[in-house]
């Protein structure tokens with residue numbers, strides 16, 4: 001029966017549930033992805049804001065996706081550190097799994113770059129990448145790889161970086177042969193996150209780029225970066241020999257003082 005509820009109807013169900021059966025107030029929907037819907041809610045007394053994320057109604061009967069959603073909750077609980085929102089509570093609303101987590105009152109890098117038009121120098125881009133790697137190392141140490149480190153899933157608040165959406169995350173496999181990885185985005189080891197971080201770094205670097213020629217060229221030609229930076233990104237993107245670990249990628253970040261233009 002629940003298969004026939006539209007997502008819209010579920011928005012109302014969530015709203016009524018929050019307002020009538022919990023200590024929170026419903027505020028608004030803040031995100032709609034392919035697997036989930038996120039809402040902003042607030043504590044009725046303290047006015048502190050939180051996020052409720054639910055599974056999309058159309059997936060309600062898909063056992064695999066339900067398990068994936070529960071895995072996302074368990075991973076967030078397992079990670080439990082400052083730069084990843086903690087889960088406060090989880091349950092089901094009319095058989096639809098949901099969880100409530102801390103709200104990061106910041107902006108995604110997608111908003112920062114494309115809405116606010118913020119520009120990042122090479123130095124700033126490398127510093128942000130360093131901070132990102134330091135966070136990623138922490139969950140890699142717990143055997144978790146995020147596999148979706150895109151600009152809408154990385155947030156900036158008060159100069160701090162936060163990572164959300166562990167919907168595609170997985171536990172790392174030990175015996176992945178780096179030479180046999182065909183699709184780095186879906187690799188079940190650290191390579192996936194490094195690959196996404198390579199693209200993330202390119203988004204930061206492109207924030208200062210203004211096309212001069214009509215014809216699109218490769219990022220290497222367009223950005224004209226110092227050779228050490230180009231080589232670094234090429235290693236993240238597996239164009240050159242990959243880093244042997246996330247720690248290796250962190251210690252290999254080119255030092256600004258040593259960059260030759």
Ligand SMILES: Nc1ncnc2c1ncn2[C@@H]1O[C@H](COP(=O)(O)OP(=O)(O)OP(=O)(O)O)[C@@H](O)[C@H]1O
Pocket residue numbers: 030031032033034035036037038051053085101102103104105106108152153164165166167
């Ligand atoms: N804890 C949070 N704090 C602040 N904003 C959040 C939080 N969680 C989610 N959001 C917002 O809601 C949006 C959707 O959340 P999320 O990416 O977790 O959902 P999703 O359905 O899995 O998305 P997709 O299917 O696109 O990956 C985010 O892009 C972000 O703008």
